[in-house]
Amino acid sequence: MTWKYAVRECRMHIVMSVLCLIQAVFLFAIVTGLLSIFMVRYEKYQPVQKLVEQKGFLCNIVNSHYIEGEHEGKMVETSQAYEAMLKDAEVCGQYDVNAFVEETQEVADARKEGSFHRNVWAYDDGWISGYTPKLQSGSWLKTGNKEGKYLEAVVLQNRERYKTGDVVYVDTNSETELQTKIPVKIIGVIDRNADIIFQSNGEDSVDYHILFSNMIRQSEDVEKLDDITGDSIFPPTTFFVSKKNLDRVQEQYVDQEAEKNLSENNNKVPNTDKKIFFTSLSGLALITMDKKCSDKLYAYNKNRVAQISDFEFLHDLDYIKKNTWQNIMADISDLIPAGVGMILFTVISFVTLSTLMYQKNMKKYSIYYVQGLTWKRIFRIHILYISLIILTALVLGILLILAAGHFGIWSGLAVQLGGVQIAGCLIITVLLLVSSALMCLSLVKGRSAKEILQE
Numbered sequence: 001m002t003w004k005y006a007v008r009e010c011r012m013h014i015v016m017s018v019l020c021l022i023q024a025v026f027l028f029a030i031v032t033g034l035l036s037i038f039m040v041r042y043e044k045y046q047p048v049q050k051l052v053e054q055k056g057f058l059c060n061i062v063n064s065h066y067i068e069g070e071h072e073g074k075m076v077e078t079s080q081a082y083e084a085m086l087k088d089a090e091v092c093g094q095y096d097v098n099a100f101v102e103e104t105q106e107v108a109d110a111r112k113e114g115s116f117h118r119n120v121w122a123y124d125d126g127w128i129s130g131y132t133p134k135l136q137s138g139s140w141l142k143t144g145n146k147e148g149k150y151l152e153a154v155v156l157q158n159r160e161r162y163k164t165g166d167v168v169y170v171d172t173n174s175e176t177e178l179q180t181k182i183p184v185k186i187i188g189v190i191d192r193n194a195d196i197i198f199q200s201n202g203e204d205s206v207d208y209h210i211l212f213s214n215m216i217r218q219s220e221d222v223e224k225l226d227d228i229t230g231d232s233i234f235p236p237t238t239f240f241v242s243k244k245n246l247d248r249v250q251e252q253y254v255d256q257e258a259e260k261n262l263s264e265n266n267n268k269v270p271n272t273d274k275k276i277f278f279t280s281l282s283g284l285a286l287i288t289m290d291k292k293c294s295d296k297l298y299a300y301n302k303n304r305v306a307q308i309s310d311f312e313f314l315h316d317l318d319y320i321k322k323n324t325w326q327n328i329m330a331d332i333s334d335l336i337p338a339g340v341g342m343i344l345f346t347v348i349s350f351v352t353l354s355t356l357m358y359q360k361n362m363k364k365y366s367i368y369y370v371q372g373l374t375w376k377r378i379f380r381i382h383i384l385y386i387s388l389i390i391l392t393a394l395v396l397g398i399l400l401i402l403a404a405g406h407f408g409i410w411s412g413l414a415v416q417l418g419g420v421q422i423a424g425c426l427i428i429t430v431l432l433l434v435s436s437a438l439m440c441l442s443l444v445k446g447r448s449a450k451e452i453l454q455e
Contacts, residue, residue, distance in 0.1 A: 020350055020386075024393030024432070025400075027346040031424045032397070039420050041328045045208050048197075051130045052208050052321050055298070056089070056288035059305055060199075060312040064281050067307055075280045076308065078243075079124050082281060085308055086301045088293065092126030094198070094283035097246065099276075100171045101153070101184050101239050107171065120153075120170075121198065122243040122279060126286060131211075133196045138164035138188030145245035148252040150183040153239040156190040161237065164189055178276070180257045182249060184239060198238075199283055206315055207324040211284065243279075250276050281309075288317075347431060354386050354436040386436050390429050397425070 045052075064076040067085070076082050079091040097120040100107060107117055125143040132140045141154055151170070155162050162168070163186070170182040190196060195212040257276050287305060289298060305314060 020354065020389045021393050021396075023346050023350045024390050025397050027343060027350070027428060027432075028394060028397040028425050030342050030346070031428055032421045035421045035424045038328070039418060045324055045328060048131050048208055048211055051126075051211070051286060052317055052324065054286075054288045054317055055291045055293060056286065057302060057305070057314055057316050058210070058320060059285045059287060059309060059314045061093070061281055061283060061285050062310040062312060064309040077279050077281070079281065079285075082285075082308070086287070086304055087297055089287055089289050089301050090126075092124045092130075092286040092288070093281045094124075094127065094285070095122040095243055095246075095279040096282035097122050097241070098278040098280075101168055102171060102237065119237060120239045120241060120277075121283070122241050122246050124243050127197055127284075128242060130286075131197050134191040134194040136189040136191045138186070140188055141240065141242050141245075143242070143244075145242040146248055147245055148248035150185050151239075151241050151249055152187045152245055153184050153241050154188040154190055155186050156192075156196065156238045156240070158192065158237075162186050162189065178257060180253055182253055182276070184241075190240075197284060198240075206320060207327050208320060210313075210315070210320065246277055246279070285309075343428070347428075347435060350432055351435045383433065383437055387433060390432055394425055394429060398422075 064082065066072050066074050066076060066081075076085075077095075079093040082091045082093065083089060096118065098116075098118055099120045100117045101120060110117065123141065128141045129143050135154075138154070141152065145152060150167070166186045168184050168186070170178060170184060197211050197213075199213045254276055287301065289301065302314070305311075
């Protein structure tokens with residue numbers, strides 16, 4: 001019965017209902033637009049937000065050396081060794097692996113001439129879990145990888161040469177051609193247009209973009225990537241592996257490989273140190289500390305990094321975070337006052353119209369009361385009537401946005417429809433209902449049906 005009365009109110013006040021409907025649709029459009037502009041920018045930052053919003057700094061390492069002790073002057077090969085030279089800090093690094101996957105005539109000829117190539121990079125678990133690039137197929141690297149029989153690799157390539165599931169082999173280790181065939185199983189292929197955490201773009205704006213590099217963006221001509229000996233950022237094919245997986249494979253093969261090399265290539269391998277894969281920290285390193293650490297400890301570690309490493313840049317994460325949010329909110333901050341003003345104006349207009357309709361219907365509602373309806377039920381009828389208008393406006397707005405997106409009207413614009421936008425519209429819906437209800441209640445407070453009819 002309540003629904004029947006509410007629908008009747010809609011039919012009896014078509015003009016006022018349409019005016020309220022238009023205002024509600026306009027209000028939802030403003031909210032959706034403002035939230036869309038914000039979300040389009042924020043969604044690109046969100047995948048690496050946890051990485052950036054820590055206490056510490058980001059360093060693009062060229063090379064690192066021990067500065068004291070028995071290893072003084074030698075290259076730092078692991079993040080654990082790097083951490084040992086700092087105080088209460090964690091290091092998440094990338095590794096240049098002295099290995100080449102595939103066997104090509106060009107590589108074989110270069111090796112005979114004493115020139116060697118590398119196309120394997122390793123990640124600490126922090127980078128693996130911190131960001132997953134867009135994949136063309138397969139899956140991303142796994143953290144805590146304990147596989148020791150083969151390397152699991154995700155490949156970045158400029159041509160469709162390899163597919164997920166393919167198995168290739170490690171070809172060379174520095175000056176020594178491996179006697180043991182170590183398999184590399186391709187578990188994923190990175191989308192060629194994807195941003196990856198590899199070598200920084202080095203953009204002018206020091207925000208979260210500094211984490212990324214892009215294969216095509218960094219190469220004027222993708223075809224140049226076919227030239228292994230060229231100066232391009234990427235070789236034709238780059239294999240990314242887990243550092244833990246790399247260490248486990250080394251444990252599995254090191255004894256037999258060292259034995260074979262020492263017996264067959266003794267003149268080339270005076271001292272293997274029982275290593276197949278020689279690694280060095282190179283590329284982006286994330287050095288973090290407890291958020292409550294003292295300024296003195298923070299300064300000590302930052303100064304220590306400057307002593308240990310040669311680097312392209314060293315930036316505080318707080319500085320990167322600050323610049324990121326400034327860039328996300330750029331231009332939006334100018335729109336917010338105008339947007340909030342329009343929202344308030346529209347809410348006030350809508351509430352005023354709904355209150356006027358309630359006031360106009362007071363005589364009719366009093367007759368309902370005299371005929372046996374309670375004020376509570378009468379009030380529910382009016383609020384349900386207002387709810388029908390608001391929900392219709394919400395559904396209509398969603399359909400219009402979806403239709404516009406389907407026909408490409410939003411192409412190149414920031415308008416989108418997601419969970420945040422829907423949540424914003426639902427909050428506005430509650431605001432309209434609560435405001436309208438309070439205004440309408442104030443009209444009948446302390447007044448009887450007889451007084452209303454006499455007026």
